[in-house]
Amino acid sequence: MVAVGPPMVVITLMFIIRPVRGHKQVRPSDGSSFTLVYCVCLFLATYLMAIMILEDLVSMSHNLVTVFTLILFVLLLIPIGLSFCEEPRDPAEEIFLPRLEQHEVVSNEFKNEKPEEVDSLVVSEGQKQNAQLQSELFRAAAEGLVRVKKTKGPRRGEDFTLTKALIRADFWLIMFSLLLGGGSGLTVIDNLGQMSQSLGYANPYIFVSMICIWNFLGHIAGGYVSEIFVRDHAHPRPIVIVMAQLVMVVGHVFLAMEWPGALYIGTLLVGLCYGAHWAIMPATVSKLFGLKKFDAFYNFLSLANLTGTLIFSSVIASSIYDYEEEKQVRQHRIKSHILGSILSGMFARDESRKCEGSICFFLSSMIMSGSCIIPAVLSMVLVILNYHKFYIFILPTLL
Structure with missing residues (x-):
């Protein structure tokens, strides 16, 4: 289902996707x-969460489940x-047009003025902005923040190839950050069923469904x-990743403990933060290294995530x-020999049971909690290294 489902969704929806080649093609x-x-x-996420909680609290009849399923399909x-309710647009209006520049707005505000006066106003305003930008750049260079020189290859915010991105330190900072942070989150998703069973919960599928919903909301x-x-505070995007990874540290600690309701809180925190990784990391890579080879960058990010899962899940957990x-099992065998042959058969049949108690995943969760501190530090280094470059090369493309 995981292998067939996503491609089928893509194939089904590709016929109703409308390409947008410029801001002039955006419909009101x-x-x-x-x-x-x-x-x-x-609303769909809230609906599914409410249905799972209701199903866990009370027994529902087959007819009620059918009604809830029909409502789910309607929401989907x-x-x-x-897409079929959109009003058709004249193809002539879909032609890519140049972006509205500031001088056009100025000319509309002063449409009653003479053209010569308007042109001089536009030129003077543009020269003022250029002079201000140059002065800020020169001041940054004088302070040692930016070295104004010609560099080989593209600058940040321009289109990189994969080979050129691989020699950049910030690209590897993103990779290792996702390897440790995203890998630990995906490990929790893969092993959450066993975690809930070891803590004595009868319906582990509820926690698996919950973390999927929190992942989506993340x-x-x-x-x-x-x-x-x-856009509002002019801070680089990786700052949010730092906060998400620090919150994930707390989430893994909750998963390690056998406190009442700790599994619910840990599922919430880890699911939200893991989802935030895949909302912020690709956007950060696209802004730093461009969109021309974004497919290769995204595959490398996926490789880092899977590598982290292989380490945390298959090796450690x-x-x-x-x-x-x-x-x-050895402790139960010792108890069976002490108590006698009557209980020996009972424990022999019980040897195949699963591990019980928080001790089963305590050390694994604490290791993943500590490992999330490392990507938080790496992401903070990425913020510090690219903070001034963000203002010069990337922020102007967002405004």
Whole structure:
């Protein structure tokens, strides 16, 4: 299902996707349409969460489950039906047009003035802005923040090839940050069923579904918050990653403890922060290294995520889990020999049971919690190294 489902969704929706080649092709209704789709997605996540909680608390009849399923399909069809409700647009209006420059706005404000006066006003305003930008650049160079010289290859914000990006330190900072931070989050998603079973929860699928929902909400929240930091406060996007990774440290600690409700809180924090990784990291890479080879960059990010999962899940978590399970089996064998042959058969049949208690994933969760501190430091180094470059090369493309 995981292998077939996403390609089928892409193939189905590719016929209703409208390419947008410039801001002039954006329809006035696009903003409200995206807002409606986001609202439907948020309502769908809330709806699924409510259904899972209701199903866990009370027993529902088959007819009630059928009604809830039909409502779910209706919610899924709303975004698709939205594409057919769009008003058709004249193809002549879809032609790519140059972006509206500031002098056009100035000319509209002074349309009653003489053309010569308007032109002189535009030129003087442009010269003033250029002089201000040059003075800020020269001041930064004088302070040692920026070295104004010709460099080989593209600058940050321009289109990089994969080979040129691989020799950049900030690219490897992003890779290792995602390897440790994203890898630990995906490890929790893969092993959450066993975690809940070891803590005595009867329905582990609830936690698996919950972390998927939190992961989705983390995608939305991470992108939204990072845009606020970039556009409203003029801060680099990796600052949000630093905060997400520090919150994930706390989430892994909750998963390691056997406190009441700790598994719910840990699932919430890790799911949100893992989703934020995949909303912010690709956007950061696209802004630093361009969109021309973004497919190769994205595949490398996926490789880092899978490598981290291989290390944390297959090597660390599974080895510690098997060790704790074997230790519990040996303890039960010792107890069976002490108590006698009557209980011996009972424990012999029980040797195949799973590991029980928070000890099964305590050490693994604490290791992942400590490992999330390292990517937070790496992301902070990325922020410090690129802070001044963000203002010169990247921020002007966002405004």
